[in-house]
Amino acid sequence: METVKAILFDTFGTVVDWRGSVAGEIERLAREKGIDDIDGDAFARAWRAGYQPGMEEVRSGRRPWTSIDVVHRERLDAIVGDFGLAGLSDGERDDLNRAWHRLDPWPDSLPGLRRLHQRFILGPLSNGSTQLLINIAKRVGLPWDVIGSSDAFRSFKPQAEMYLGAVSMLDMEPGEVMMAAAHNDDLKHAQSHGMRTAFICRPYEYGVDQVKDLEATGDWDFVVDGIDELADRLLSSGGSSFSAGK
């Protein structure tokens, strides 16, 4: 691992708990509207269920480039009625859509990232938009050095443009960049392009719906239970701090 200079993190599910964060926002909003019995967790999962199909319309070429913020908003409009929230105004929907810009990190994320930041260049490599990724980071202090977003490369993972674009953006060799993700499929694609890999197990990402990514299914460089553990593993070799001269 001596050659790894940068670590790029999948964000939704790997760094932040989208399900718990979105569920919390939904339940708060519903209470304001006098609705007491909404299942915020089910709402979050129903919202997320539109994520891959929405991106697939773009990846397939059936739809021109579309930001994930638009994909999120369209799915929101499609499901609000099922949860008794069809009366939300346009402005209320806009604000709720930005729940995806206000996701909270898993408890180990911030401590682990802060330690890794001393030695590695860090950034997200996410299907989120640049603004979404900035907003998530800035709200809680994620120590990113650079933002790897879907709209920077006008593609969505697992399209090759995302991985190759990020490596090129950093002006590094693929083996100098590690992809860290809670999703085996993401790592499989990163590895196919020559990147290093770290699987961060997040068995509660989807809650009761979670049927995959409960364990590593590939030959990854690291398999850990959190970002703090990744820091333990990567920093235990006692290497020096980040140096701009290298």
Add this chain to the structure above:
Amino acid sequence: METVKAILFDTFGTVVDWRGSVAGEIERLAREKGIDDIDGDAFARAWRAGYQPGMEEVRSGRRPWTSIDVVHRERLDAIVGDFGLAGLSDGERDDLNRAWHRLDPWPDSLPGLRRLHQRFILGPLSNGSTQLLINIAKRVGLPWDVIGSSDAFRSFKPQAEMYLGAVSMLDMEPGEVMMAAAHNDDLKHAQSHGMRTAFICRPYEYGVDQVKDLEATGDWDFVVDGIDELADRLLSSGGSSFSAGK
């Protein structure tokens, strides 16, 4: 100024003192080589003199896209002989070229940026490469939220792609983004695309060579003597902290 959400900073000369930093590296290296009488300041200015002509080859279309790191390296090769350093090896030249990744901020930059970071999205908008801008920031702790580099937009300021690309990357309106620079020409172009402007006076950027940008020559939104003063001015209105919901 209520609408400004992001401030993008020119980097060379505005945030960092390239002349003093490069001169220091040259003088250190020359001493190691037993050369006592090198004029580091003159070397830095001679190196920088290749900057605009090198970019102009690319801007004009005479040369395909070329990173600023390559432009810097070619100019270095062209001038080392004039300063008695023709004997530098390839590896030594590579390392010296990365002096541009190790530039020190002006004394007011870090305090000012840290204060502005509480309320605004901050980033460079620079003709530097992504890696160069990351390395400068990471070495001294510049609190960037996003990196606006020449290779992100495959163009060099003052090409429109840089300003429009940065505004688009942030998914904002031009009037929500402020360009802060020590160079009137940079601000003139930013303003022509609808961006807000702040002139940060840096009369010592070029030292004895400096003949322009000694004062504001346009109708800029702010004219200040440092980034700390820009923070004073922008934060004095007592606005709230950054909010991902806005």
